[in-house]
Amino acid sequence: MANKKKTTIKDIANVLGITPSAVSKALNNHPRISEKTKADVIQVAENLNYQPNHLASALRKGKSNLVGVIIPRANSHFFSSIIEKMEDVLNKEGYNVIISQSNESYKKECRSIDALLYTQVDGIIASMANETIKLNYYEKIKSQNIPLILFDRGENDLNVDYIGIDDYKSSQIVIEHLVQQGCKRIAHIGGFSHTRIYKNRIRGYRDSLKKFDLPIEDDLITESNLRIEDGRRIMKQLLELPNRPDAVYAASDYAALGALQTMQSMNINVPNEIALVGFSNESFTSLVTPSISSIEQHSSKIGELTAKTFLKRINNPNEKVSLNKMILDAELIVRDSSKRK
Structure with a gap:
């Protein structure tokens, strides 16, 4: 079956017996076009299922009124909440x-940047994928004088606007809380340390252990993509240690x-045997038992x-x-998983 031909401004002009230029002006609400002609053009455009070419329009105007947003994953309450407010x-x-969404893939992130640049977006807002080490594609955005704003995950080397939280202090808050609960062997399931926020979280973790004279052991520190399956796998490894956390x-x-x-599958009491603290305050943390x-x-x-x-x-x-x-x-939200009796 042959593809249906896409309706153009010229098709609308032919139906109404006016010039394509007049149709374009009518669609853009030009003051020199009469209200009747505007209404006629809109009606014919709807009848012919006309879809404007935003890319061509952006090239003409030098402005698309489109903003590209790249996030690591869409199924996170943290990122979806950011996008909701951003869009508002x-x-x-x-x-x-x-x-x-990059799905934490560097290659997919690069393809997204290329697609957004091709679409002539007015700016790109991004939170980097876990896999991203090279910054060449972000430098590419800057080289085209397109505003680049990073949030949550971003690298200082890019020298662009950045909005996030104090990751170093966050770890200090967590460790201090766990020490107050009587914990002495605290493990850290971290993200990849080549990413600045995870490097700062690990640094805050290490410095806090030193502050409280607690052991810093390589066996207790791991790096991963921080997915549910990573948490399961790493926790199993931690429980197999001769001296578990x-x-x-x-x-x-x-x-x-x-x-x-x-831990629940192995009948370990949380928090009395092993206390647990997470990061991001996802919506499910208050719904599971014990709450996290x-x-x-x-x-x-x-x-x-x-x-x-x-x-x-x-x-x-x-x-x-x-x-x-x-x-x-x-801010640390203290729930049942770390609150010992």
């Missing part, structure tokens, strides 16, 4: 958001959930500040606007 702010200013601090609630599932203690990352605030930072950049294209690096204070 940007939509009110006439911008639409194109969302792409009495607490686990996971740099992701998903890894914490996996760790909890492994977690770091609140203020996702809605990050979404709002990130969107406002983009608007500040796009509305002042010819002005030197100082870099906006906003680090928010973290």
